[in-house]
Amino acid sequence: MTVNADTHDAGANTWRSLPAAQQPEYPDAEALRDVIADLESYPPLVFAGECDQLRDRLGAVARGEAFLLQGGDCAEAFDQVSADQIRNKLKTLLQMGAVLTYAAAVPVVKVGRIAGQYSKPRSKSTETRNGVTLPTYRGDSVNGFEFTEAARIPDPERLKQMYHASSSTLNLVRAFTTGGYADLRQVHAWNQDFVKSSPSGQRYEALAREIDNALNFMKACGADPAEFRTVEFFASHEALLLDYESALTRTDSRTGKLYDVSGHMVWIGERTRQLDGAHVEFASRISNPVGVKLGPTTKPEDALALIERLDPERTPGRLTFVARFGAGKVRDLLPELVEKVTASGARVAWVCDPMHGNTFEAASGHKTRRFDDVLDEVKGFFEVHKALGTHPGGIHVELTGDDVTECVGGGDEIFVDDLHQRYETACDPRLNRSQSLDLAFLVAEMYRG
Ligand SMILES: O=C[C@H](O)[C@H](O)COP(=O)(O)O
Ligand SMILES: C=C(OP(=O)(O)O)C(=O)O
Secondary structure (H helix, E strand, C coil): CCCCCCEECHHHHHHHHCCCCCCCCCCCHHHHHHHHHHHHHCCCCCCHHHHHHHHHHHHHHHCCCCEEEEEECCCCCHHHCCHHHHHHHHHHHHHHHHHHHHHHCCCEEEEEECCCCCCCCCCCCEEEECCEEEECCCCCCCCCCCCCCCCCCCCCHHHHHHHHHHHHHHHHHHHHHHCCCCCHHHCCHHHCCCCCCCHHHHHHHHHHHHHHHHHHHHHHCCCCCHHHCCCCEEEEEECCCHHHHHHCEEECCCCCCEEECCCCEEEECCCCCCCCCHHHHHHHHCCCCEEEEECCCCCHHHHHHHHHHHCCCCCCCCEEEEECCCCCCHHHHHHHHHHHHHHCCCCCEEEECCCCCCEEECCCCCEEEEHHHHHHHHHHHHHHHHHHCCCCCEEEEEECCCCCCCCEECCCCECHHHCCCCCCCCCCCCECHHHHHHHHHHHHHHHHC
């Protein structure tokens, strides 16, 4: 076995001379330096070879031969690193993957927003409640959610907690995905707690029976491939906190290239994708597959310049553009981007994030999203690609395996007045399990169409 990505390199720190948006202001610079030194000595969370494998899979997405399903929490939380929470999330993604693979008849690349999604970019740096103003919550890797002065002070020790929480999560995810739980013959078991109570659970059960029949038929014909017993699953998060990401960036002993070994894939967010900024510089140095969120202000020149910086060798699978325009804008703004990028000869994977352009505040004060808007943005995304003859490469969604009430609509019909019942997100509203499955069925229909 190759010993991958285990030495540190100065190239991981070139971002330090550039403006870095959305970074915490730590009160104690020395404490931060000590934490960085500790993180630099920690073992990698993923191997460079696994990142290459994901890049190859995403290359198939870019070529139109596979579909990316990327999803998970808006913000993971340290107190939610439990077997139940991790299994529920994974179960939802496996069910969505089964629906998309079977109903759309396409290989599905499964990537979690998991094992590292602890940091949040925010629109405002402060939050005011009842006349008290405090620094905003920026994710468990930075400060505490509790609305107290002490909790909201950024604490670099949290970066180490993030590493350990990511490591425990990834350990369990690896056990679930390779230790029998993700065996396709378990396709019914993933639904057991769900089928009776929900229309999407019942629809899934019917599909699971068809999958079962197909597996039995194949077995009777003498085919029982090992690929059905485990599932390839990758971890991703936003590379927001550059002190953390660069401390976990190592030189791969096979190739001499740098890899960010905090996750298989990392992405740059809409608020940090400045061409002359630190995040793009950092991402340009690593060899992982990289995503960039593109919001409605993105100009074709920006997209082309990002390709030049992040994918100069035009390697399919290296760069994924995650469009998050909003249902009302995707049909107007996406075509020119896709057209010009395609005309430039670049082969990026195009993925739709139908969440971040569709957030609004309900009268109750809850941040929410309408399932119909989410669906409409995905529809618009598919329409644009169909009209241009390009490939709608996947979806990127915020979801949970729990029965939360954070987004309105879906087959189980959550109303605005229900939001307070189980509103548990630390930041943005997520689709619950039933809404996630509904979405998978509808996306499979669109893909097939
Ligand atoms: O998840 C994404 C962002 O962190 C989030 O949308 C920002 O939310 P805010 O506008 O409440 O800061
Ligand atoms: C912050 C996020 O999205 P965006 O950068 O698109 O706003 C996110 O996906 O968590």
